Amino acid sequence: MSYNIISHFAAKLTVCADGGANYVFELLDDDRNKYIPDVICGDLDSVNSNAQNYYKDKGTIIVHKSDEDENDFLKCLRLVLQTEPYRNIQCDYIIALGAVHDRFDQSMASIHALYVAAKISRIQIILLSVKSYICLLTPGQHKVLVNTEMEGNWCSLLPIGNKCNNLRTTGLKWNLPGIEFAFGSLISTSNAFDGSNEVTITTDDNVIWSMEINYTLN
Numbered sequence: 001m002s003y004n005i006i007s008h009f010a011a012k013l014t015v016c017a018d019g020g021a022n023y024v025f026e027l028l029d030d031d032r033n034k035y036i037p038d039v040i041c042g043d044l045d046s047v048n049s050n051a052q053n054y055y056k057d058k059g060t061i062i063v064h065k066s067d068e069d070e071n072d073f074l075k076c077l078r079l080v081l082q083t084e085p086y087r088n089i090q091c092d093y094i095i096a097l098g099a100v101h102d103r104f105d106q107s108m109a110s111i112h113a114l115y116v117a118a119k120i121s122r123i124q125i126i127l128l129s130v131k132s133y134i135c136l137l138t139p140g141q142h143k144v145l146v147n148t149e150m151e152g153n154w155c156s157l158l159p160i161g162n163k164c165n166n167l168r169t170t171g172l173k174w175n176l177p178g179i180e181f182a183f184g185s186l187i188s189t190s191n192a193f194d195g196s197n198e199v200t201i202t203t204d205d206n207v208i209w210s211m212e213i214n215y216t217l218n
């Protein structure tokens with residue numbers, strides 16, 4: 001079963017990272033009037049004048065951040081998490097569409113952004129690619145409910161950027177027993193659910209959880 005992700009989630013704030021606005025503009029076509037981003041943020045070297053002028057006329061705030069040390073996605077996250085008035089918005093999740101896509105470097109920059117954001121805020125940030133749900137699990141106990149009918153067949157745990165010495169799971173076909181978990185020794189890809197309604201993950205260090213997810217955009 002597939003869910004329409006745009007109508008499924010009612011976002012309190014929508015932010016486009018620079019050229020992401022072009023994508024939304026093109027994708028929504030006749031429906032674009034229904035989904036006006038609140039903010040377009042970034043170095044603004046990619047958003048085209050059609051999209052920028054259209055959204056500006058509809059009240060979208062344009063935030064130009066010209067520095068070349070962080071990508072536009074991280075600039076957007078900082079805007080939302082660190083600046084007034086956005087940081088006062090109460091929300092459960094930040095969902096990012098398109099931050100893991102065709103460019104490997106930008107996809108890794110999006111993963112990096114999760115680590116940076118975790119130092120600023122406890123809000124869970126979820127990256128959605130065409131088929132994947134990706135989030136950072138920080139040290140502690142986590143529960144992933146896997147009975148929403150949006151899950152697909154595979155899931156994975158990746159210790160990107162650090163090693164976990166004590167990562168334990170339940171609910172997986174190949175559970176992790178708390179042995180060294182690191183690139184070069186052991187990682188967990190192509191894992192699967194064992195049929196329980198939830199997966200539990202207890203970890204002593206950061207680890208990236210991802211799983212297949214089925215949804216549509218329009």
Ligand SMILES: Cc1ncc(C[n+]2csc(CCOP(=O)(O)OP(=O)(O)O)c2C)c(N)n1
Pocket residue numbers: 018042043045067068069070071072073
């Ligand atoms: C160590 C280091 N490597 C690389 C860069 C260059 N750099 C990092 S983020 C960034 C901005 C990227 O802009 P964005 O519009 O998000 O991505 P683009 O599509 O231009 O690649 C740049 C230029 C840097 N500042 N420092």
Ligand SMILES: O=c1ccn([C@@H]2O[C@H](COP(=O)(O)O)[C@@H](O)[C@H]2O)c(=O)[nH]1
Pocket residue numbers: 017018019020042045046047071072073074098099100101102103106107110
């Ligand atoms: O393949 C990609 C391309 C882009 N991103 C993210 O979008 C912003 C804006 O990209 P521009 O091409 O500069 O408009 C970029 O900073 C990335 O955060 C991406 O994730 N993957």
